[in-house]
Amino acid sequence: MHETSAAPAVVHGPPTTFLSKHVFSLDHKVIGLQYYTLALFAVVVGMVLSWLMRIHLGWTNAAIPGLQALSPNGAPGGVMTPEYYLQLMTMHATIMVFFVLTTAPFAAFGNYFLPIQVGAEDMPFPHFNMMSFWTTFTAFLILVTAFFVPDGPPLAGWTSYAPLSAIGKDAGPGQGTGQVIWAAALGVFCIGQLLGSLNFISTVLDMRTKGMTLSRLPVTCWAWFITSCMGLTAFAVLMPATILLILDHVAGTSFFVPSGLVLNDQLVPHSGGSTLLWQHLFWFFGHPEVYIAIIPGMGIVTHVLITNMRRPMLSMKAILYSMWALAFLSYMVYGHHMFVSGMNPFSSLVFSFPTLMITIPSTVVVLIWIGSLYGSKLRINTASLFALGFISMFVSGGVSGFFLAQPSIDIMLHATYFVVGHFHMVMGVAAMFGIFSGTYFWFPKMTGHMMNETIGRIHFWLTFIGTYCIFMPFHYLGWAGNVRRYAAFTDDFLKPLIPVHQFITIAALFTGAVQLLFLYNLIHSRFRGPAAPANPWEGTSLEWIMPSPPPWNNFGGKDPVVYHDADQYGVKTASGADYIMQNSPEQALATSEGD
Amino acid sequence: MGKLLAVTIIIIAIASAVPFILHTWEPPADISTHGGLIDEQMSDTMIEAGVSFLAAQILLGIFIWQFSKKPSDTGKVKTFPGGAKGLVIAAIVLVGVEVLALGAFGSKAWAAVYFTPPAPDAMPVQVQAGQFAFYFRYPGPDGKFGPIHPEMINEGNQNLFGLDPANDVESRDDIVTAEMAIPVNKEVHLLMHAKDVSHSFYVPALRIHQDFVPGLDLSVHFTATKVGQYEIVCSQLCGLGHYNMRAYLKVLSQQDFDDWLKKQQAAQ
Numbered sequence: 013m014h015e016t017s018a019a020p021a022v023v024h025g026p027p028t029t030f031l032s033k034h035v036f037s038l039d040h041k042v043i044g045l046q047y048y049t050l051a052l053f054a055v056v057v058g059m060v061l062s063w064l065m066r067i068h069l070g071w072t073n074a075a076i077p078g079l080q081a082l083s084p085n086g087a088p089g090g091v092m093t094p095e096y097y098l099q100l101m102t103m104h105a106t107i108m109v110f111f112v113l114t115t116a117p118f119a120a121f122g123n124y125f126l127p128i129q130v131g132a133e134d135m136p137f138p139h140f141n142m143m144s145f146w147t148t149f150t151a152f153l154i155l156v157t158a159f160f161v162p163d164g165p166p167l168a169g170w171t172s173y174a175p176l177s178a179i180g181k182d183a184g185p186g187q188g189t190g191q192v193i194w195a196a197a198l199g200v201f202c203i204g205q206l207l208g209s210l211n212f213i214s215t216v217l218d219m220r221t222k223g224m225t226l227s228r229l230p231v232t233c234w235a236w237f238i239t240s241c242m243g244l245t246a247f248a249v250l251m252p253a254t255i256l257l258i259l260d261h262v263a264g265t266s267f268f269v270p271s272g273l274v275l276n277d278q279l280v281p282h283s284g285g286s287t288l289l290w291q292h293l294f295w296f297f298g299h300p301e302v303y304i305a306i307i308p309g310m311g312i313v314t315h316v317l318i319t320n321m322r323r324p325m326l327s328m329k330a331i332l333y334s335m336w337a338l339a340f341l342s343y344m345v346y347g348h349h350m351f352v353s354g355m356n357p358f359s360s361l362v363f364s365f366p367t368l369m370i371t372i373p374s375t376v377v378v379l380i381w382i383g384s385l386y387g388s389k390l391r392i393n394t395a396s397l398f399a400l401g402f403i404s405m406f407v408s409g410g411v412s413g414f415f416l417a418q419p420s421i422d423i424m425l426h427a428t429y430f431v432v433g434h435f436h437m438v439m440g441v442a443a444m445f446g447i448f449s450g451t452y453f454w455f456p457k458m459t460g461h462m463m464n465e466t467i468g469r470i471h472f473w474l475t476f477i478g479t480y481c482i483f484m485p486f487h488y489l490g491w492a493g494n495v496r497r498y499a500a501f502t503d504d505f506l507k508p509l510i511p512v513h514q515f516i517t518i519a520a521l522f523t524g525a526v527q528l529l530f531l532y533n534l535i536h537s538r539f540r541g542p543a544a545p546a547n548p549w550e551g552t553s554l555e556w557i558m559p560s561p562p563p564w565n566n567f568g569g570k571d572p573v574v575y576h577d578a579d580q581y582g583v584k585t586a587s588g589a590d591y592i593m594q595n596s597p598e599q600a601l602a603t604s605e606g607d
Numbered sequence: 608m609g610k611l612l613a614v615t616i617i618i619i620a621i622a623s624a625v626p627f628i629l630h631t632w633e634p635p636a637d638i639s640t641h642g643g644l645i646d647e648q649m650s651d652t653m654i655e656a657g658v659s660f661l662a663a664q665i666l667l668g669i670f671i672w673q674f675s676k677k678p679s680d681t682g683k684v685k686t687f688p689g690g691a692k693g694l695v696i697a698a699i700v701l702v703g704v705e706v707l708a709l710g711a712f713g714s715k716a717w718a719a720v721y722f723t724p725p726a727p728d729a730m731p732v733q734v735q736a737g738q739f740a741f742y743f744r745y746p747g748p749d750g751k752f753g754p755i756h757p758e759m760i761n762e763g764n765q766n767l768f769g770l771d772p773a774n775d776v777e778s779r780d781d782i783v784t785a786e787m788a789i790p791v792n793k794e795v796h797l798l799m800h801a802k803d804v805s806h807s808f809y810v811p812a813l814r815i816h817q818d819f820v821p822g823l824d825l826s827v828h829f830t831a832t833k834v835g836q837y838e839i840v841c842s843q844l845c846g847l848g849h850y851n852m853r854a855y856l857k858v859l860s861q862q863d864f865d866d867w868l869k870k871q872q873a874a875q
Contacts (some may be wrong), residue, residue, distance in 0.1 A: 183738075183804060327690070362722075412656070420714075601797050
């Protein structure tokens, strides 16, 4: 597609009231910041939950101050019960996966920068966009109420396998009301995601400014576009799954519950359903979901690195094709979560092949990143530190996938801490590093202030070392057979591993405390940071042509005209600059490649 | 600071690999006939994964060290020799061959567990998983398991399998136990039944791991090669007692097993 469509003259007028400016805003930038704030609040909650879990795992009988106030039943005298451990674990994972990892890299940064980077004044459906945020926010509120119902939140994990999740409160504390609240929150979350994805896709296809052909789009736009396409198809499966789960609770259906089950010496009043059906539906969503969580981060890291290396990637095409391949393959691999689930073992072998194959596009991206560092003029700042840290984390987390992709090895490693280490590194920490990199990179543009670089670097160093200290040992534990989702380690073969858990807990608490530096830097810089120029990093893409922060209509009513892709770095220009901005008609004199 | 990052990445990578190289934390020793294939697959993968991991991290570190910009550096940007093409081909060919090989060889280990049927003379044992215990059933002298009547399951009066000996002849000699014993070097055909929610049967030493699926009666088969006591642990989240859901597997000499079974029968 070569021709660009003309953007509509005005998508919406300027905000006039306090509410329309700061609360129910149609402005994609405000919506992006609202998503970011939601994700920030959610990550604090999710992190505190993880501290509580880790303290309990290291010191099972410890009385945690204040915990009894939060839940007298869950933590009498401050000592966490096993069920409360599982309930906190379920909420930790649900909050982190949905309200942090899906929200920040995609909804927050994407909403803010996608329209700007394509040269548009806003997204084509600003009301849908506003609704998508408030729907997501509502989903968060619904989820959080689960903490406060009498039996507490569900304990079935964020994966919520049936029949445990479907047969109601007799299966365990939180499995009645808490589980229904959980499913409802997720169903509402799906609606927000679908609305958001519609806007993202139509922005890329229909709102590009003059000269912004698809081939000139910055890599971040492609990452958000690919993620939106995945979001439409993945969340469209999760939503009905959550509805069916709710129906099993409240309407007497048995989608996920077969006959003949006995709980507390009573026959469970369900029949005709399939236990494995939930797993198929959930993981058909769940595996693309983890790529939804990481692909925007890959886009952000690529974008930050190009700017800080002062050269384009060796092949942007290779990176883009690889991201598409990851997205496509992600739908074919989901059964690797089910190797020993009881599905046909032949299916397990079938799923393992695309799972192993998906290593290839991941490797292409990593090798292109590393190969592009060669001969570059790498600038070290907090944003580039986190981008480089992302590469290291993604390699570490990805390599454990070699093991988990094979059903025969999964016999030993399934449901152990090896899996927990794998996904925390490759999805949790790597995506967080992508979020941090994007924050340090784009904060000047969004707020008009620079962040404190010294505090930023300390934040990076302590977080980089800290997260390795937390999550690398998870692999050792899993290798030794340490089963996951245990509230305590009472088995003979697990007791000797408790000191490793204690080490991890201390690392986790330390690394968590370090994030206060980031929080301080964010808040202090927002109000007191030095004024930011329009283009502090000498970037080429359209966000850097506007003032910091941008006006409500982005380009002041005048659509920019684009002459180049966003890769014009390391070029020789008449002005002596080593880069050409996308909207500059200037042509490079020659590339300043060495050979 | 680029040099510091480079050194840190390389140190962290090597430090991470050390416990694997030194075998500091290992799975329990294999006591099965099929486990050797799994262990071989694990160590082959460890070598390939380990080499890839170290190579990538060290290369990342070296390039960060070499190409972090010094203020005096005004030279031109250089291209990686061979450009993207070599790297993409390396990724597709090297990684492609590596993973295809892993997949192909790993299929053998998987097939040994799942695609070979149990021997006709394998000893049948049934295991039922329910919140939060495993119970076992032996068929008794008639070699047949009586049917399970879920509506008759009553832990209160110890009818754990919902048996109806009054009406079902096969149930009369069934032996129900709280621990599992098997004779060494004899194939066992384990029939799995879920009472309430999903559970899993995981015995690391036996290299066996299989979920219980409510509504589906699955089975696995294996042969234990070493006398001893091992833990069967639940690995599929099943509720608040999940962490504590454990039974003991005793692998005994044939004589000791026969004695054990007689004792259990007498206690029914």
